[in-house]
Amino acid sequence: MANNLHVSYDLNSPGQNYEKVIGAIKTLGDWGKIHKSYFYVTSNYTSSQAADIVWAAMDSSDTVYVVDATNNTAHWYNVDTEVTSFIKERWA
Template identity: 50%
Template sequence: MAYNLFIAYDLLSPGQSYDAVRDAIRSLGTWHQFQFSLFYVNTEYSAAQAFQIVSAIMDGNDRLAVIDAASGIVTDWDHPPIDAINAIWASPQRKLR
């Protein structure tokens, strides 16, 4: 089963390992980074599994939210590949590469 997840985080001092957190999120599946710390991911991992994977490389004082989004539509405010994102979102049974 594929999931549409939004993942948001705050990395607090000390230790702010942004590259490691972004790499962990990107490893989950097809992704798009909407904002500095907000990602959309189409993945085979559940929200709980994704939370465990990403939080494992975070510091104990960092903040993480993983939200399972059953459906939705986004606009083109920062020129993301809207058609591709909406197509992935609309067909959550799609197999990832």
């Protein structure tokens, strides 16, 4: 069964390779670009697996946040700890 993934990212350093990150997102499955750095993807990957794949195309100063709307899970890299605590405390 395919998962409904929402992938959001920020490239925070000048001269970032957007095409590399977008290419990684497109490998996850069928996709639709909602905003400049926000995609919907139908995928066989979990949120954790998808975040790992996209993160591998990014720099350590960047951020990625992936939500699996099918299984109510999320995974992220380099999101502010205050925000991640807020999410974890309220996730239902």
